[in-house]
Amino acid sequence: MQVKKIYAGIGIALGAVAWMAPACADQLADIKGRGELTCGVFSNVQPFSYPNAQTRQLEGMDVDLCAAVAKHIGVKAKLEPLAVEARIPQLKLGRVDIVVANLAYTKARATQIDFSDSYYSTNEVLVVKKADANKKLSDFAGQKISAADGSTSAQSIPLSIKGGQAVTFHDTSSAFLALEQNKVKGFVTNRMTATEIVKQVAGTDGAVAIASEPMLVEPIAVGLRKNEPAMLEAVNKALGAMEQSGEMSSIFDKWLGPKTPYGLTRTDKVTPIDQLKFTPLS
Known part of the structure; x- marks a missing residue:
């Protein structure tokens, strides 16, 4: 009878290990096994990820980045459109493998997810009515300022504008x-995004401008689940290879470069975030 109890106990223990195994599975191995990398991207934010007017298929800088990272890993990219505030929750819940959605590093986010090396940096800017274009940030002290919910744009308001009241949507x-x-x-x-909006409403009664004084500088990176070292290494390796081959600069120039409406010149290189000089948001 005692022997049966021992075997029964072993059986229960083995069953528990088997039940736990999937939760402990290596994410990278799982992705390679199914041959697909699910990328969380914006549902409609130009020029990062938005539907083509003719095909209705998503396109943009982040879409191209997802495809390139997937190719370097050796799998196909599957796009999962997300709202701004859903990026971190959907990643933590495992509904996407990575997030490539103009995701800026913050201290709070870094406690919830891991970040790849940064592949470029951006500025948060204040969009105002054209009549206010020459005002300084200090002129908006104590005023209501809007931003998308769950964005670093919203977090930057009280840090860059004294007494600024963030109103999120x-x-x-x-x-x-x-x-x-x-x-x-x-x-x-x-x-x-600000540049695109200014262009869209130019010449109308609702014309706006970008305030001359910039706000915070933010490093942009790929978001990944915590405690997946093999996956983090694979993504960083892909980004590094894209930097070395010139592929990263080509994608940047295609969507944000001098020949686009944004007219930006890429001066950043793929760099570990802890090697960058910047003031991170909390």
Whole structure:
């Protein structure tokens, strides 16, 4: 009887180990096994990830980056459109393998997810009515300023504008609409999105401008799940190879470079975040 109990105990223990095994499985091995990398990207934020007007298929800088990282890993890319505020939760829940959605590093995010090496840096900027274009950030002290919920744009408001009151909305379009409707005095977003918005409304009664004084500088990286060292190494290896081959610069120039409406010149290189000089958001 005692022997049966011992074998029964061993059986239960082995069953528990077998049940736990999938949870402890290596993410990179799992991705290679199914031949697919699920990338969380924006659902509609130009020029990062947005639907093509004709094909309705997602395209943009982040879409190309996802495809390139997947190719270097040796699998296909599968795109999963996400709202701004859903990027971290969906990654933590395992519904996407990585997030490539203009994701800026912050201290709070780094406690929840891991970040790859940074592949470029961006500025948060203040979009205002054209009449306010020459005002300094200090002129907006204590004012209501809009931004997308869950974005570093929202976090940057009280840090860059004394007494600035962040008013957040579900998405970028709604946050900008608040400025158009005079519900706020300014709207914060990244420089690329701001440039596109300024161009879209130029010459209309709702014309806006980017305030001359910039806000925070932020390193942008790929978001990954915590405690997946093999996956983190694979993504960093892919980014490094893209930097060395010139592929990273080609993707940047295609969507943000001098010949695009944004007119940016890439001066950054793929660099570990802990080697960058910047003031991280909390």
